[in-house]
Amino acid sequence: MTLATLSPADTRAAVDAGARLIDIRGADEHARERIPGATNVPLERIGDLPRDGRPVVFHCKSGMRTAANAAQLGAAAAGTPAYILSGGIEAWRQAGYPVVADRSQPLEIMRQVQITAGALVLTSVLLGLFAAPGFFGLSVFVGAGLMFAGVTGRCGMANLLRIMPWNRRTSA
Known part of the structure; x- marks a missing residue:
């Protein structure tokens, strides 16, 4: 199923007319930056979307996640008019509409994974080159873990x- 896309201006008009704005990003992403009035229903819980008959406009960060999951989002809307905010929250911000940003919230988990994995690989390669070749094994371990996660x-x-202490504070 293909959902129609709306520009940020059209989305604003739809919300002003009573449509619900649904943020499908994870709770950690939503806590760090969100469109005022958007309801957070992460993609993995989209089946729990409250159904009240009002049109729904889904958004993510850039629009790619919503477009890739359009069929699932359309099914979750259960027959009510459903749309995608073209370009996501990034396009909304670029159009000059307000966003609530709370930089005191932790970075998104996947960004933390990318930073940690990159730091571990870089450290193991440097230690493997300059200290002992056995440190290359850490790069192999991290690479295997990332492949396992992907599969x-x-x-x-x-x-x-x-579960780290800095990630315990997410409220929307």
């Missing part, structure tokens, strides 16, 4: 980072 959808590093 199964379960990331051990993300699960570990999620």
Whole structure:
């Protein structure tokens, strides 16, 4: 199913006319930056979308996630008019509409995974070159973990980072 896209201006008009704006990003992303009035229903819980008959406009960060999951989003809307905010929250911000940014919230978990994995690989390569070749094994371990996460959808590093003290503060 293909959902029609709306520009930020058309989305604003739809919301002003009573449409619901649904943020499909994770709770951590939503807590860090969000469109005022948007309801957070992460993609993995989209089946829990409240149905009240009003039109729905889905958004993510750039519009790619919503476009890639349009069929699932359309099914979750259950027959009510459903749209995608073209360009996501980035286009909304560029159009000059307000966003609520809370930089005191932790970085998104996947960004933390990318930073941690990159730091581990870089460190292991440098240690492998300058200290002992056995340190190259850490790069192999991290690479295998990332491949496992990609294949199964379960990331051990993300699960570990999620319970770290700096990630305990997310409120929307």
